[in-house]
Amino acid sequence: MIEGVKRTGTNEWEVPVGYIPGMRVPGRFFLSEALGAVLEPGAIQQLANVATMPGILQNALGMPDIHWGYGFPIGGVAAFSLDEGVISPGGVGFDINCGVRLITTPLEKKDVAGRGDLIDELFRSVPTGVGAKSSSLKGSAKSLDGMMIKGSRWAVENGYGTSRDLVRCEDTGCMKEADTGTVSAKAKQRGIPQGGTLGSGNHFLEIQVVSEIYDAHAAKAFGLAAGQVCCMIHCGSRGLGHQVCTDHLKVLEAAMRKYKITLPDRQLACAPLDSPEGKAYFGAMAASANYAWANRQMITHTVRQVLSRRFNIEYEEMPLVYDVAHNVAKFEEHEVDGKQTRVCVHRKGATRAFGPGAPDLPADLAGCGQPVIIPGSMGTSSYVLSGTQGAMERTFGSTCHGAGRVMSRSQAKKRQSGHEVAANLARQGIIVRAPHENAIADEAPDVYKPSDEVVGVVHDVGISRLVARLSPIGVIKG
Amino acid sequence: MSFVELSHTADVRIHVRAPTLDLLFSESFEALMQTIFGKDRRGGHSKEIRIAAADTETLLMDFLSESLFICEVEGLVFTGASVVTDGKSLTAVLDGEPFDRSRHAGGTEVKGISYSGLAITRDENDYMLDILFDV
Numbered sequence: 309m310i311e312g313v314k315r316t317g318t319n320e321w322e323v324p325v326g327y328i329p330g331m332r333v334p335g336r337f338f339l340s341e342a343l344g345a346v347l348e349p350g351a352i353q354q355l356a357n358v359a360t361m362p363g364i365l366q367n368a369l370g371m372p373d374i375h376w377g378y379g380f381p382i383g384g385v386a387a388f389s390l391d392e393g394v395i396s397p398g399g400v401g402f403d404i405n406c407g408v409r410l411i412t413t414p415l416e417k418k419d420v421a422g423r424g425d426l427i428d429e430l431f432r433s434v435p436t437g438v439g440a441k442s443s444s445l446k447g448s449a450k451s452l453d454g455m456m457i458k459g460s461r462w463a464v465e466n467g468y469g470t471s472r473d474l475v476r477c478e479d480t481g482c483m484k485e486a487d488t489g490t491v492s493a494k495a496k497q498r499g500i501p502q503g504g505t506l507g508s509g510n511h512f513l514e515i516q517v518v519s520e521i522y523d524a525h526a527a528k529a530f531g532l533a534a535g536q537v538c539c540m541i542h543c544g545s546r547g548l549g550h551q552v553c554t555d556h557l558k559v560l561e562a563a564m565r566k567y568k569i570t571l572p573d574r575q576l577a578c579a580p581l582d583s584p585e586g587k588a589y590f591g592a593m594a595a596s597a598n599y600a601w602a603n604r605q606m607i608t609h610t611v612r613q614v615l616s617r618r619f620n621i622e623y624e625e626m627p628l629v630y631d632v633a634h635n636v637a638k639f640e641e642h643e644v645d646g647k648q649t650r651v652c653v654h655r656k657g658a659t660r661a662f663g664p665g666a667p668d669l670p671a672d673l674a675g676c677g678q679p680v681i682i683p684g685s686m687g688t689s690s691y692v693l694s695g696t697q698g699a700m701e702r703t704f705g706s707t708c709h710g711a712g713r714v715m716s717r718s719q720a721k722k723r724q725s726g727h728e729v730a731a732n733l734a735r736q737g738i739i740v741r742a743p744h745e746n747a748i749a750d751e752a753p754d755v756y757k758p759s760d761e762v763v764g765v766v767h768d769v770g771i772s773r774l775v776a777r778l779s780p781i782g783v784i785k786g
Numbered sequence: 787m788s789f790v791e792l793s794h795t796a797d798v799r800i801h802v803r804a805p806t807l808d809l810l811f812s813e814s815f816e817a818l819m820q821t822i823f824g825k826d827r828r829g830g831h832s833k834e835i836r837i838a839a840a841d842t843e844t845l846l847m848d849f850l851s852e853s854l855f856i857c858e859v860e861g862l863v864f865t866g867a868s869v870v871t872d873g874k875s876l877t878a879v880l881d882g883e884p885f886d887r888s889r890h891a892g893g894t895e896v897k898g899i900s901y902s903g904l905a906i907t908r909d910e911n912d913y914m915l916d917i918l919f920d921v
Contacts, residue, residue, distance in 0.1 A: 375795055375796055377797065378920060379902060402897035403920070437891050438891050438895050498858055498859060507895060509894050554851045554898050558847075561844070561901070575901040575902040712796075714795060716798075746894075
């Protein structure tokens with residue numbers, strides 16, 4: 309393990325106050341020995357940097373997929389007091405509400421295995437990759453406002469989903485604090501043509517099969533059964549969110565001087581939660597989060613249309629299991645020093661994992677906890693877990709968000725071509741489509757940490773609980 | 787070429803070195819374009835940008851962020867930038883062409899330019915910097 313870091317339990321580690329100057333609280337992260345072997349010192353430095361931020365409560369937290377990012381480490385979580393705390397785009401990221409959702413289908417593996425024609429049609433129907441624009445889902449200034457204000461509800465009202473989808477989204481797919489007045493004209497200009505597009509990089513659309521059930525009770529409540537075909541969608545707020553982050557980062561960077569805040573990384577630029585600059589960012593971030601929820605809902609609609617047409621199944625037979633945000637800051641109630649307290653939780657590459665009985669959960673999920681969806685890589689399993697009371701007590705209701713890379717994109721491309729990666733996956737029964745072979749090489753399965761190791765840690769630590777494993781059979785990379 | 791990609795697992799981190807500030811900016815621009823669109827880029831359409839900022843790092847951030855914006859909303863892909871800067875303001879003439887999916891889809895979208903670790907330094911020969919693109 310990295311020098312200066314203390315082991316505090318099985319799979320638990322502490323970055324003590326004093327690791328770097330100015331830390332207000334310790335850093336704490338969850339990692340197995342195997343994952344610790346590939347941990348970058350830069351990630352721990354970033355976790356320590358977060359611990360220097362004003363108003364941080366209890367700990368700067370790292371989930372088991374912690375790795376080196378910018379500002380917060382990826383897999384970073386921190387809660388801030390409303391009185392003394394700050395809000396920072398560095399704790400959210402450029403891709404605001406990058407997130408993931410899962411829908412089930414009545415189909416079985418035999419219906420879709422080896423169906424290159426199905427993957428081709430999905431690939432044609434959902435715009436992906438660099439330069440992609442909305443296809444049949446034409447955007448306008450009016451529809452953009454609807455997306456930013458109402459999120460998933462706008463999409464459902466416009467025919468891109470069902471009302472049941474809304475209750476199966478974190479925050480019902482809408483942050484009520486959205487303020488479109490703090491979203492720049494540039495951001496809006498970028499947002500209009502990109503509704504319903506996947507993006508590139510690690511974003512994807514996957515056809516998967518439920519290959520293992522670990523918790524039959526929760527799986528039933530979530531609507532999952534062994535052998536069932538599902539579709540997972542991973543994307544975010546596209547150019548609109550990217551521009552909002554860029555715009556407000558600049559404002560908050562300047563505001564740091566005004567509020568006499570000094571931090572070790574300019575990307576952690578922040579302002580007090582109750583400052584005009586902090587409120588403006590929060591309103592724009594919430595609008596971007598809503599855009600992302602609407603975007604995923606529009607892609608879901610396209611997928612349902614394709615599956616409905618191909619297999620003669622009803623739209624309603626493809627319900628949403630859940631939709632979770634990975635990159636967001638939110639006001640939530642958590643126990644701090646023995647009292648229920650309203651705090652601002654930043655999750656940067658981390659997933660909300662509310663336990664049983666949490667007020668935000670629909671009644672049929674209240675006994676199980678919130679569904680948590682953890683994507684793997686295109687050759688490895690994804691997982692569905694449930695939120696736990698342990699997460700409420702230890703991580704402000706948070707868990708990991710994915711596997712986390714172990715290899716840079718340039719290394720990945722030098723090692724193996726996209727054609728070779730796709731051929732290897734085809735031999736395993738996984739069909740891959742992408743706008744360019746580089747996108748496949750960049751995202752080869754072994755450039756990621758093993759997803760089973762990462763979810764094993766969150767399960768063992770008790771910050772979420774394994775429900776089901778899903779194996780990919782068709783992948784569309786952005 | 788006076789930039790190299792450094793190891794970074796999640797994002798793209800580039801080291802840039804150039805004898806003048808003008809070239810440091812234009813090489814950083816080239817690194818950005820290559821990350822998104824690959825190497826097969828041609829000229830023909832020109833675009834001028836003028837920007838001012840409080841410090842040189844912020845000027846570079848603003849320049850690259852503005853370039854990202856233009857690429858996305860105008861559907862342009864640039865093959866080069868002629869930059870003239872005093873470190874607090876700049877004029878850049880970008881040379882490019884319309885986006886062509888058959889030649890420009892080999893890279894990855896850059897979501898934003900990060901301040902993390904961004905500091906422009908100088909030795910006796912060159913200016914240099916490390917810059918991180920969120921992809």
